[in-house]
Amino acid sequence: MKLTLAVLITIILCSPFGSRGARSTSKALSSSGPQLRLPQEKHLQNIKQLSFGGENAEAYFSADGKQLSFQSTRDGHQCDQIYIMNVDGSNVHMISTGDGRTTCSYFFPNGRRVLYSSTQLGGKECPPRPDFSRGYVWAIYPTFDIFTARPDGSDLKQLTNTPGYDAETTISKDGKLVFTSMRDGDLDIYTMDANGKHVRRLTNELGYDGGPFWSYDGKQIVYRAYHPQTEKEKTDYLALLKQSLIRPTTLEIWVMNADGSNKRQVTHNGKANFGPYFFPDGKRVIFASNMDDPKGRNFDLYKINVDGSGLERITFNETFDGFPMFSPNGKKLVFASNRNANIQGETNVFIADWVE
Numbered sequence: 001m002k003l004t005l006a007v008l009i010t011i012i013l014c015s016p017f018g019s020r021g022a023r024s025t026s027k028a029l030s031s032s033g034p035q036l037r038l039p040q041e042k043h044l045q046n047i048k049q050l051s052f053g054g055e056n057a058e059a060y061f062s063a064d065g066k067q068l069s070f071q072s073t074r075d076g077h078q079c080d081q082i083y084i085m086n087v088d089g090s091n092v093h094m095i096s097t098g099d100g101r102t103t104c105s106y107f108f109p110n111g112r113r114v115l116y117s118s119t120q121l122g123g124k125e126c127p128p129r130p131d132f133s134r135g136y137v138w139a140i141y142p143t144f145d146i147f148t149a150r151p152d153g154s155d156l157k158q159l160t161n162t163p164g165y166d167a168e169t170t171i172s173k174d175g176k177l178v179f180t181s182m183r184d185g186d187l188d189i190y191t192m193d194a195n196g197k198h199v200r201r202l203t204n205e206l207g208y209d210g211g212p213f214w215s216y217d218g219k220q221i222v223y224r225a226y227h228p229q230t231e232k233e234k235t236d237y238l239a240l241l242k243q244s245l246i247r248p249t250t251l252e253i254w255v256m257n258a259d260g261s262n263k264r265q266v267t268h269n270g271k272a273n274f275g276p277y278f279f280p281d282g283k284r285v286i287f288a289s290n291m292d293d294p295k296g297r298n299f300d301l302y303k304i305n306v307d308g309s310g311l312e313r314i315t316f317n318e319t320f321d322g323f324p325m326f327s328p329n330g331k332k333l334v335f336a337s338n339r340n341a342n343i344q345g346e347t348n349v350f351i352a353d354w355v356e
Helices: 009-013 231-242
Strands: 044-049 055-061 067-073 081-086 102-107 114-118 145-149 166-171 177-181 188-192 208-214 220-226 252-257 273-278 284-289 300-305 321-326 332-337 348-354
Touching: 055 102, 055 321, 055 332, 055 348, 067 102, 067 114, 081 102, 081 114, 102 166, 114 166, 145 166, 166 208, 177 208, 188 208, 208 273, 220 273, 252 273, 252 284, 273 321, 284 321, 300 321
Parallel strands: none
Antiparallel strands: 044 348, 055 067, 067 081, 102 114, 114 145, 166 177, 177 188, 208 220, 220 252, 273 284, 284 300, 321 332, 332 348
8 A cells, every 4th residue: 555555455355556466477376385386486486375265465464473453344244344363364353443444554663553544534434436527536534533443442642633634654663653644734744653742754755655665674754755846746646636536547656764864766657656665674675566557557576775776576477566665574574466366356465484
């Protein structure tokens, strides 16, 4: 989406990250078993569908691997709210307030709290969708702030209150937060303590840096970035940013140390790459990309070594696969997909056994 990707679910709803769920290759498939897996998907076994209908994405494991937090548009809400469910799809319940738009939920390591970003302080209504008259753009809603709550939604606390966008937040195993913010005038990546203190900026290059995730050992951060190079690209980026917009058609995967040092670009395909997540070994990254679709509409999952070698395609569904995350033990993979969709635009959460 976390394409996060001002609001990552927007990736699913709009071209070029658009879904074409009615054309899914698995349109007549069941909710579990080998039918949900395409023959080429050798790294996935025992795929199970956890949500059914609507728009569901960014499902992320709790530290004990027993629950998932995710964002969903359902229950009469006009834009995403935050939900929790068990890894078997049971006990689904909303934990956000129902006001505004929410995104990027993540469990604290002890499982006692969940963080997410919300525009609720900017108004109870969903903020307006961006105007696509200037092409496909993401809205960087300046009313997004980061909140935490208990897993039942109670005891809501606000972590950020600076003007501008604060979202796309995840947590390391030792409780350190990493997030994207516009507090200094550009979209950069920051870290802070779990109580919102000791904020530190990690990226400084002009352009969008976002969607960060920690490695399992907390020593590295993987993220997506767009750094305009030409004067025309820089002018276009800055003009859109003044309108709280970005154009996400070119995003590359990057890795850096936890202190912001040793930044290195992992992908170099000039396409829209997003949703990166480390393998447990810290040497590989799984991510979503439209690199194999000339029209830029179909997104699949890929894995790659952090040095840019060893690229391998993981999913072959002809619509959308994205937002991958490994379970804490590395044995399960959760992701969002248009496969087995009943109607166009339907995106659901799936879980599978990972096979090396």
